[in-house]
Amino acid sequence: MKPFAAQPGFLALLWLAGGSLLLALAIVGIAFGSTPLDPRDVLRVLMGALGIGDGVSGPVARIVLDLRLPRVLLAICVGAGLAIVGVLLQTTTRNDLADPFLFGLSSGAAAGAVSVITVFGDRLGIWTLPAAAFVGALVSAAAVLTLMARQDGRGPERLVIAGLAVSFLFGALTTWMVFAGDQRAAYSVLFWTAGGLGLASWNNLPIGVFGATLAVATGLALRYRLDALLGGEETATSLGVDVGRLRLLVFALAALATASLVALSGVIGFVGLMVPHLARALVGVRHGALVATSALLGAILLLVSDLASRVVLAPQELPVGIVTSAAGALFVLAVILRK
Structure with missing residues (x-):
């Protein structure tokens, strides 16, 4: 169709x-x-x-x-940025289930944030949690890139396996810190790891704007090379695209963008998985229109999810990640049943 x-x-x-x-x-x-x-x-x-x-x-x-x-603007930045990162990773790995959190980025950010909440404490004021999450995400990305660099090939399967290994490793570290640290902080850990927009302020909003801008710029600047990759690695190579270098470049930039976003929002899953599929159904696979449409749909999805998180148990607020995960699970089931 x-x-x-x-x-x-x-x-x-x-x-x-x-x-x-x-x-x-x-x-x-x-x-x-x-x-x-x-x-x-x-x-x-x-x-x-x-x-x-x-x-x-x-x-x-x-x-x-x-x-x-500031909260609304952060939701727009996070939704748009994660959606575009999902587009980039799904294209470069040729894996329809790829999203920003398949490659250990969320696990690294969670480990950094949990280390502050349960072990090290709030030593840098309001910047402590975002800074720790940002560093954790970058460390996990560096670990994946290091594993990739030591391999003879740079195929998408190796990237996925390296990401999963790093994700499980940081997940185990996070669980250990939860049990070994301050048990009174368990609620804060749960709320952050489920995702939320409560950290939004004019002071840290530039971090989210940077992450979204980097994702948009990457998608638009590399759109022609990504289009070439749609025909397969051999086709892209015949058109002058260094597929291995492109894959590493996209992952590195996507990791930096994701780290900037999850440092403020926590772990908000499934946005980068769902939105690219919805956008492709509307505008096709060419990355010029796909990137712009994914950014728009991602921002809309996260604004709707944020509203739902404040309505379901009002006046209590749910973590936004619970809403997006529920929507994502239904989306995956619908895709499986349809195909």
């Missing part, structure tokens, strides 16, 4: 509708919370911050600008 993108004007209509939905969800996400706000007041605050109209001051403005707007 041909993708809908084959129809004239479909891409423009898709992106216009998706952008409008994303804006509406962002406003709803800002308005909803422990203190519900009128969406019209939210719009006035945002327009006032942009210098349009009189705006709204007082507690409402502080809630919107200081608390909820």
Whole structure:
């Protein structure tokens, strides 16, 4: 079946509708919370911050600008970034089940965060947890790349196996620290490893923006080489693509982008697995349109998941990763039953 993108004007209509939905969800996400706000007041605050109209001051403005707007922006960055990383990894490994957390990145980030929560403590203030998670993710990525460098081949199967081995290793280390460290911190460990957006602030938001920007730039800059890889390694090589070098470059950049995102959001799974498949069904496999559409759908998915996490057990908040994992499990079952 041909993708809908084959129809004239479909891409423009898709992106216009998706952008409008994303804006509406962002406003709803800002308005909803422990203190519900009128969406019209939210719009006035945002327009006032942009210098349009009189705006709204007082507690409402502080809630919107200081608390909820950074959270919504982080959700957009994390959703878009993880979705694009999923596209990159699925193409380079030729594995439809590849996602950012198949290669040990989430396990490394979790180990770094849990070491702070249970062992080392909050020594760098608000930056301690993101910094530790970022370092842990980079260490796990470096371990995978080191294992790959010691192999004669650089095929996708070796990359997957190396990632799984590192993932299990850091998972075991995380479990050991949970039991050996402060048992009173178990709830904090559970909430972070299940993913959440509670760390969002204007101080650390640039980290998330960097991760999303790096993912977008990688996907767009390498789109032609990734398109060549769709025909197989021999075809890509005949077109002048160094497949081994491309695979390592994509993994390294994807690891850096993922580390930047999960350092703030925790382990939010299945976004990078689901969204690329949905985007391909809409716009096909060419990476120019695929990257842009995946970013848009990923941002929408995470905004919806964040809203659901605050509604299901309101006023208590669920970890966002629980919502995305449930949606991802249903998605995989639907794919299996359909094919």
